[in-house]
Amino acid sequence: xxxxxxxxxxxxxxxxxxxxxxxxxxxxxxxxxxxxxxxxxxxxxxxxxxxxxxxxxxxxxxxxxxxxxxxxxxxxxxxxxxxxxxxxxxxxxxxxxxxxxxxxxxxxxxxxxxxxxxxxxxxxxxxxxxxxxxxxxxxxxxxxxxxxxxxxxxxxxxxxxxxxxxxxxxxxxxxxxxxxxxxxxxxxxxxxxxxxxxxxxxxxxxxxxxxxxxxxxxxxxxxxxxxxxxxxxxxxxxxxxxxxxxxxxxxxxx
Amino acid sequence: xxxxxxxxxxxxxxxxxxxxxxxxxxxxxxxxxxxxxxxxxxxxxxxxxxxxxxxxxxxxxxxxxxxxxxxxxxxxxxxxxxxxxxxxxxxxxxxxxxxxxxxxxxxxxxxxxxxxxxxxxxxxxxxxxxxxxxxxxxxxxxxxxxxxxxxxxxxxxxxxxxxxxxxxxxxxxxxxxxxxxxxxxx
Numbered sequence: 001x002x003x004x005x006x007x008x009x010x011x012x013x014x015x016x017x018x019x020x021x022x023x024x025x026x027x028x029x030x031x032x033x034x035x036x037x038x039x040x041x042x043x044x045x046x047x048x049x050x051x052x053x054x055x056x057x058x059x060x061x062x063x064x065x066x067x068x069x070x071x072x073x074x075x076x077x078x079x080x081x082x083x084x085x086x087x088x089x090x091x092x093x094x095x096x097x098x099x100x101x102x103x104x105x106x107x108x109x110x111x112x113x114x115x116x117x118x119x120x121x122x123x124x125x126x127x128x129x130x131x132x133x134x135x136x137x138x139x140x141x142x143x144x145x146x147x148x149x150x151x152x153x154x155x156x157x158x159x160x161x162x163x164x165x166x167x168x169x170x171x172x173x174x175x176x177x178x179x180x181x182x183x184x185x186x187x188x189x190x191x192x193x194x195x196x197x198x199x200x201x202x203x204x205x206x207x208x209x210x211x212x213x214x215x216x217x218x219x220x221x222x223x224x225x226x227x228x229x230x231x232x233x234x235x236x237x238x239x240x241x242x243x244x245x246x247x248x249x250x251x252x253x254x
Numbered sequence: 255x256x257x258x259x260x261x262x263x264x265x266x267x268x269x270x271x272x273x274x275x276x277x278x279x280x281x282x283x284x285x286x287x288x289x290x291x292x293x294x295x296x297x298x299x300x301x302x303x304x305x306x307x308x309x310x311x312x313x314x315x316x317x318x319x320x321x322x323x324x325x326x327x328x329x330x331x332x333x334x335x336x337x338x339x340x341x342x343x344x345x346x347x348x349x350x351x352x353x354x355x356x357x358x359x360x361x362x363x364x365x366x367x368x369x370x371x372x373x374x375x376x377x378x379x380x381x382x383x384x385x386x387x388x389x390x391x392x393x394x395x396x397x398x399x400x401x402x403x404x405x406x407x408x409x410x411x412x413x414x415x416x417x418x419x420x421x422x423x424x425x426x427x428x429x430x431x432x433x434x435x436x437x438x439x440x
Contacts, residue, residue: 011424015395015402046424046428047396050377050396050424050427053374053377054284054381054392054396054397055277055280055396055397057276057279057280057283059275059276060279063279063293066297067300070301071301071304089265089269090269093266093270218273
């Protein structure tokens with residue numbers, strides 16, 4: 001694909017409206033043409049900045065509670081009796097949302113969303129706090145190190161309830177579970193050498209962006225390099241809050 | 255529908271709605287620019303959707319379905335307030351290839367580091383100046399994350415019009431960013 005053709009596709013590509021064949025050819029061209037890659041990156045930054053402005057603001061809880069009360073006044077009573085069905089429906093919907101948004105979100109954000117969702121829905125719990133137990137370290141298979149479990153934000157608002165070993169797309173990761181104020185926040189840490197499993201994120205981080213951000217489902221996601229690790233934070237918090245949290249992450253020995 | 259099925263439908267409706275509440279609210283707020291009207295539009299839309307939920311099919315995106323209902327409520331409120339006489343849609347070429355001819359490379363690149371907080375004010379002013387179609391299409395894409403085809407169905411306009419309005423809206427917002435950058439240099 002030539003430069004002119006690739007540039008004509010910039011918006012369709014960034015809006016995920018391009019067919020698979022042309023998308024592949026655009027990606028191939030971007031890998032070999034720094035000028036076009038720069039142009040696409042500038043357009044992506046414009047999207048990010050505009051999106052941040054337009055999406056700024058959370059749902060007003062009082063308003064939605066009012067709407068819900070006015071439309072289904074006796075719903076809360078009935079839901080209590082039907083909570084198993086509600087839970088099942090919520091899980092099915094969560095799975096649908098993950099599936100529908102998978103193709104439009106940064107690959108690593110998609111991959112770690114399930115970890116965080118499992119934590120939020122109390123399916124996943126910490127395995128340990130403090131030093132990594134020997135029996136867990138034995139499962140690293142030479143692809144992770146105990147140091148990955150030693151990162152924490154220096155933010156006083158963040159409290160950790162512990163950590164566990166997880167696998168994301170087959171990559172062993174340190175999953176540190178915590179809360180920022182009252183909101184569950186997950187930290188995922190793994191070796192930089194494993195980033196080949198997440199080419200979109202790799203490209204973004206290696207293009208000079210200090211922090212790669214994305215949204216997956218209802219959660220915001222941010223990632224950055226710290227020494228030889230990739231450190232990510234995920235949570236239902238505004239993006240700037242997560243970015244600040246990520247900037248405050250330090251290694252316990254550092 | 256018996257009472258048990260109604261309960262299940264209700265549980266499913268609210269389960270689908272909750273993850274998109276903030277997107278719907280942001281969309282409404284930026285389409286209406288008046289807090290009370292924004293809330294009225296949301297409330298009317300949710301009520302209408304709840305009552306019509308038995309006609310919602312799983313094959314369609316719930317997000318796109320809700321955005322369509324909310325957009326109709328917003329246009330109705332805007333018409334009532336006399337803000338917009340009609341929904342303006344320029345005639346656009348239908349084919350995607352026509353859209354692909356826009357020369358993005360000719361546009362001025364933006365240096366993000368120089369931008370100050372004044373940017374949000376410029377963006378808000380630019381958003382208010384967009385016509386109804388440009389604003390709806392831009393917000394459906396940026397906030398709703400809807401695909402071109404879904405936006406086309408929501409607004410009952412051709413696909414080419416979606417792409418044309420989106421392109422113009424983005425260019426106007428890009429111009430606003432450039433204006434803010436120039437001001438930050440003064």
